Amino acid sequence: MSSSLKSLVDIISSAVSALESQFSKQGIDYPSLDDPYYPTVLDDAVEVVTARRLILAAAAQLVASVSPPTDYMKECSTAMYTTATLGFVVDVDISNFLDRTGPEGLHVNSLAEYTGLDPSHLGRILRFLATRHIFKECSPNVFKNNRLSSVLRDSKLPVSNSETQRTDKYSSPSFSSFVSFCADESMKVSCHLSDFIKNPKEHVSPFNRAFSPCATTWEWFKQPGNGWRVARFGSAMENLSDSIPAETLLNAIDWKSLESDEFVVDVGGGVGSAALMLYKHSPHLNYVVQDLDVQISAGTKFWERNALQGLQTGRVRLQSKGCLLFSSDA
Ligand SMILES: C[S@@+](CC[C@H](N)C(=O)[O-])C[C@H]1O[C@@H](n2cnc3c(N)ncnc32)[C@H](O)[C@@H]1O
Structure with a gap:
């Protein structure tokens, strides 16, 4: 009889084979952790998602099973340093700066010049993250984006604090x-x-x-x-809404079967990103997005940018409304 550890390894092993076979059928290599992330046609494929979930669940249980308990709990208890260092790197746009360099990476002294920050702080923070597979330290104090850190890039470059x-x-x-x-x-x-x-x-x-x-x-x-x-x-x-596969919402119920005089109301719907996804899929319905006035005024710009027609035809209404009132006695 195999041990529970061995069973976990077997799950990982067969799910990795299933994952790799999906990629080889498409003639593409499984993306390396060392390279920046790029989307592939397989990212949301059912077979890939299933294999990925099995690997993640089994690997997490394996790590929890083999770690000395106090080591594991120390990692959990100090997780705020990962959050804090990630907050720092996005606030000072490190991934954007690294994105400008080639595969040879960028020395912390150059990063210090760009950011005006202390190179020894930068080096230690990036090394902390690199040892957790976020960023790659190519040679001492030289870093580049990898699969994980590359998702921290965005289109806007540094700004002042105004x-x-x-x-x-x-x-x-x-x-x-x-x-x-x-x-x-x-x-x-x-x-x-x-x-x-x-x-x-x-x-x-x-x-x-x-x-x-x-x-x-x-x-x-x-x-x-x-x-x-x-x-x-x-x-x-x-x-976050953009990163949720559209099918999650679109397959939730049979939207097309609803009559054109029916209303879909998204309470606390933010700027209306979920409603936009539905509107594009089923424009025959009426959509009401309710949220507080700050979100609704941002929502107006969002709809003007993405589907002005929805507002103009009245199929989409944005309502500034406080409706999720909460009482601590409830
Ligand atoms: C976690 S966000 C979710 C936003 C949106 N559902 C989405 O997925 O993008 C929660 C939303 O609830 C809204 N909200 C909070 N209190 C509210 C209230 N009393 N009435 C209406 N909306 C409220 C917030 O403004 C915020 O947009």
Whole structure:
């Protein structure tokens, strides 16, 4: 009888064979971790997704099984350093700078010149991430983008810290906006989870302990000086929606069978990215996107850019409405 470790290895081994065979059928090599990410026709193929899930689940269980428990728990307990260092690299656009160089990579001294930051800080942070497979250290203190770090590139190059320029940086969907948001608001709020749960009467939520005793996240977003945070959140949400395969939503129900006088209402729908996907698939339906006024005014620009006709024909309506009211007594 094989041990549970061996069973996990067997799952990994057969799923890797299935994965590689899908790539070889298409005549393409499985992408290397050392190279920047590029999409392939197989990214969302059912056989590839199934094999990938098996490998990830079995490999994670294998790591948890063979790690000395305190080592494993140390990694979990210090996960905030990964979040913090990722937040730093996206805030100072490291992946964008590395993208300008060839396969030989860029020395931290050059990165220090571009960013105005201390090369020894840059070197240690990038090495911390490279040892976790994010960035590749080609030779001592010389780094380049790899498959993971390359998704942190975005089209906007460094800007000053002025409100307008920061808002402009987040004017289009970007995965790095999601990382930056996680390393900033999310991480700062998460530190308050334990104190909040132990003293629930003191504040309505961990967010209130961290940022603003009286406002919700969404009210706080509207306060002066936070416009760039709204832009960053919107950019992250749009990117996340873009990365969800359209079939997840389009196959959820038989949208085409609905009559043309029926309404689809997305409550807390952000700028309306999910509604846009549906509208393109089933333009005969009526769509209502409800959210708070900051998202709805960003949503108007989003629809003007992507499907102005929806607004003009009245098939798509954006409504500024506070509807997800939450009571801590509920
Ligand atoms: C996690 S985001 C999801 C956005 C959107 N569903 C998407 O996938 O892009 C949650 C949304 O809920 C909205 N929201 C929060 N409180 C709300 C309220 N009281 N009424 C309506 N929308 C609200 C926020 O503005 C935000 O856009």
